[in-house]
Structures are given as C-alpha cells and as structure tokens.
Amino acid sequence: MAGPGRLAIVGGGLAGSLLALELVERGLPVTLVDAAESTATALSYGGVAWWAGAPGRLGRLLHQAPERWRRLQARHGPLGWRRCGLRLHGGGWGRSLLRPPFAQVDSTVLMEALPRVLKAAGVERRRARVVAPPRPVVAGWQLELEPGGSLLAEQVVLAAGAGCRFLAPTLPDRLRISWAGVLALPARPPLLPSSGRPWWRHAVQRRIVQPRHWQRPVLERAAPGLGEERWIVDAGCAPWGEGLLLGQISLVRPGLDCGEPPEAPAMEERLRQGLAGLDPLLADLAGPYRQVPVSFCSNGLPLVGPVPGAAGLWVFSGFGGAFAQVPVLAPLLADVIAGVADGAALARLGVLAG
Ligand SMILES: Cc1cc2nc3c(=O)[nH]c(=O)nc-3n(C[C@H](O)[C@H](O)[C@H](O)COP(=O)(O)OP(=O)(O)OC[C@H]3O[C@@H](n4cnc5c(N)ncnc54)[C@H](O)[C@@H]3O)c2cc1C
Numbered sequence: 001m002a003g004p005g006r007l008a009i010v011g012g013g014l015a016g017s018l019l020a021l022e023l024v025e026r027g028l029p030v031t032l033v034d035a036a037e038s039t040a041t042a043l044s045y046g047g048v049a050w051w052a053g054a055p056g057r058l059g060r061l062l063h064q065a066p067e068r069w070r071r072l073q074a075r076h077g078p079l080g081w082r083r084c085g086l087r088l089h090g091g092g093w094g095r096s097l098l099r100p101p102f103a104q105v106d107s108t109v110l111m112e113a114l115p116r117v118l119k120a121a122g123v124e125r126r127r128a129r130v131v132a133p134p135r136p137v138v139a140g141w142q143l144e145l146e147p148g149g150s151l152l153a154e155q156v157v158l159a160a161g162a163g164c165r166f167l168a169p170t171l172p173d174r175l176r177i178s179w180a181g182v183l184a185l186p187a188r189p190p191l192l193p194s195s196g197r198p199w200w201r202h203a204v205q206r207r208i209v210q211p212r213h214w215q216r217p218v219l220e221r222a223a224p225g226l227g228e229e230r231w232i233v234d235a236g237c238a239p240w241g242e243g244l245l246l247g248q249i250s251l252v253r254p255g256l257d258c259g260e261p262p263e264a265p266a267m268e269e270r271l272r273q274g275l276a277g278l279d280p281l282l283a284d285l286a287g288p289y290r291q292v293p294v295s296f297c298s299n300g301l302p303l304v305g306p307v308p309g310a311a312g313l314w315v316f317s318g319f320g321g322a323f324a325q326v327p328v329l330a331p332l333l334a335d336v337i338a339g340v341a342d343g344a345a346l347a348r349l350g351v352l353a354g
Pocket residue numbers: 010011012013014015016033034035036037038039040041042043044045046047048049128129130131159160161162163164167180181182247248292293294295316317318319320321322323324
C-alpha cells in the first residue's frame with residue numbers, strides 16, 4: 001500500500017522515468033510501476049531531433065531539448081546523451097548526403113543508468129504489470145498489480161507507452177500504436193575499413209544514418225484513414241552500445257488497439273529487403289530481429305495532462321520524437337501535477353487530452 005499523497009506512475013520507459021525524476025525534485029513521493037516488457041525506449045535509435053519540428057508552439061519548445069539533456073546529465077551522471085553526426089541518404093549512396101546537426105541518447109546507456117539514477121533520486125520502483133484500468137476510490141486511485149496485489153495512490157500518471165490505451169480506453173482517438181522492428185546487432189559487424197561501405201564508416205564514427213525522405217511520420221498521419229494494415233521501411237542504422245540497430249520497419253493497423261504482434265519472420269523479411277536497397281550486405285547480417293509496440297499521436301501532438309473526467313489521473317504518452325519531446329514536456333507536466341502551475345502552458349501547446 002502506498003501512503004497518502006503518494007503518486008504512482010505506470011510505465012518506466014523514457015516518459016515515466018524522466019517524469020518521475022521531475023516529480024521527486026518537486027518533493028512528491030513517487031512509485032514507478034513497470035512491467036519491463038516491450039519497452040520501446042530500450043530499442044530506440046534515441047535520435048534527438050530538436051530541429052525536426054512539431055506542430056505549433058511545441059516545435060519551438062523542442063529547441064530546448066539538448067540543454068535539458070545536458071542538465072539531466074549534470075545532475076544525474078551519464079545517461080547516454082551526446083552530440084553525434086547524422087547522415088541522410090536519398091535511397092542510395094550516389095547523391096551527396098545531408099549533414100544536419102544531431103544528438104543521440106544511446107538507449108543501452110540510458111536503460112542501464114535509469115535504475116541507479118531513479119533509486120538515488122528517491123523514486124520507489126515496483127516491477128509489476130497493472131492488469132486493469134485504475135479504479136477510483138475515496139483516497140484516490142487503486143491499481144491492480146501482478147504480482148503484488150493492489151497499490152493505492154492519490155494521483156496516477158499513465159506513461160505506459162503502447163499500454164496506455166488499455167489503461168484508459170477513453171483517451172482521444174489520436175493516440176495510436178505502431179509496431180516497430182529492427183535488427184539489433186549486439187556488436188558491430190567485423191568488416192575491414194578498406195571495405196569502403198559508407199554505412200560502416202558512419203557506424204565506426206558513431207553516426208546515425210536515416211533516409212532523407214523519412215516515411216514513418218507520413219504513415220502516422222495517415223493512420224486514422226487506414227482501411228487495412230500498412231508497413232514501410234526507413235532503411236538506416238544507429239549506434240547502440242557496442243552494437244548497431246539496423247532498421248526500421250513500422251507497421252500500423254486500422255483502429256486503436258495494439259493487437260497481436262505482427263508475424264516476426266514476415267516483418268524481418270520485409271526489413272531485410274528494405275536494407276538491401278542500401279547495401280545487399282546489410283540484408284545478410286545475422287540480427288536478431290526484434291519488434292516492439294510504440295505509441296504515437298496521428299496529429300503529431302502527444303497527450304500531456306489530465307485525463308478528462310478523472311481527477312487525479314494523468315497521461316504522458318504518444319510522442320513523435322520522444323527523445324526531444326519528453327525532456328522538455330516532463331518539467332511542464334510535473335509543475336502542473338505538483339500544483340505550482342496551472343495547465344495554461346500545456347493548453348497553449350495543444351497537448352491536452354480534452
Ligand atoms: C526502432 C525504434 C527507433 C526509434 N527511434 C527514435 C528516435 O530516433 N528518436 C525518438 O525520439 N524516438 C524514437 N523512437 C520512438 C521512441 O523510442 C519512443 O517513442 C519512446 O521510447 C516511448 O517512450 P515511452 O516511455 O512513452 O514508452 P516505452 O518506452 O514503451 O515505455 C512504456 C513502459 O510501460 C510499461 N507498461 C506498459 N503497460 C504496462 C502496464 N499495464 N503495467 C505496467 N507497466 C506497463 C512497458 O513495459 C514499458 O516498459 C524509436 C522507437 C523504435 C522502436
């Protein structure tokens with residue numbers, strides 16, 4: 001049982017973890033409940049596209065993301081953030097590459113650091129699945145946990161990524177789920193520098209490689225009108241600890257549910273065909289193939305704020321460019337939850353669920 005005044009966050013990926021750090025900094029006692037399954041953050045390229053834009057005022061706010069990451073690291077130690085090169089290819093290597101400024105949060109470093117950082121900050125962590133939508137009770141909200149019985153909290157934040165829809169089925173329709181897959185190489189392929197493969201040179205320099213015409217945002221915007229499932233491959237790669245992520249395939253289905261995972265062998269085959277367009281050698285690398293559900297919002301604006309009609313229940317999910325959005329939005333939401341700001345700033349950004 002949690003004590004009075006305690007706040008529970010469901011979801012310990014990027015969103016739940018950074019929000020937990022902001023809330024304890026404001027003096028709130030936080031319990032973070034996480035099932036530690038299919039965490040999108042753990043398989044992410046971690047690209048911090050602060051310049052890539054978002055609708056309206058949020059786009060301008062994202063320019064603060066690099067500074068936020070620097071501050072987080074100054075306070076909590078290394079979280080995997082670093083400046084890194086980005087190379088945007090036009091489908092092959094023939095045309096000259098665009099080289100915008102970029103940064104990356106290496107998700108292997110982040111996921112390893114978070115348990116230590118959260119503990120040091122005073123966040124209580126519970127490894128459990130919340131198996132039903134939060135139930136309103138006199139003192140706040142009751143969460144049914146497996147394992148672990150129930151947890152009472154005065155306020156609850158849903159930061160469960162693709163699990164948010166199950167926990168609050170009435171969230172707006174713009175919150176949707178895709179499946180994203182990559183080849184997750186634990187080590188860089190052992191090629192000779194003389195092999196002359198451009199992607200390999202970039203991998204050695206720890207740069208991210210992505211297509212100039214990135215299809216995933218287009219697919220996300222099209223999601224509400226889909227009559228059947230659609231998938232696309234954005235061929236590229238990103239450093240991932242000592243290894244490399246080769247991706248990425250994204251699949252979106254009609255409707256709002258996560259559904260069963262798509263058939264992994266078929267998804268892997270499609271991904272490998274897409275990678276072959278960059279370099280046939282990429283398509284032959286061993287893998288393994290891994291896929292996770294990822295929440296997004298079809299209008300590019302995440303859900304940040306109170307769940308309408310449910311006092312004390314909050315949502316923090318559906319990001320498009322989470323590694324730029326979460327570090328700038330978490331402090332704003334924490335101020336509102338802690339009662340030191342009203343929701344006006346969030347309303348101006350257009351991220352409220354109401
Ligand atoms: C291959 C790939 C590449 C990507 N590249 C980028 C990129 O370059 N830049 C970028 O900004 N974004 C990128 N993304 C997207 C980004 O990683 C995600 O948007 C972000 O990590 C989502 O974070 P989250 O905390 O909302 O969700 P998650 O990281 O998915 O965390 C949610 C957590 O909630 C838990 N949970 C769910 N339901 C329950 C429940 N009922 N009870 C308890 N716990 C529960 C899960 O176990 C999980 O640990 C990429 C994603 C993928 C997969």
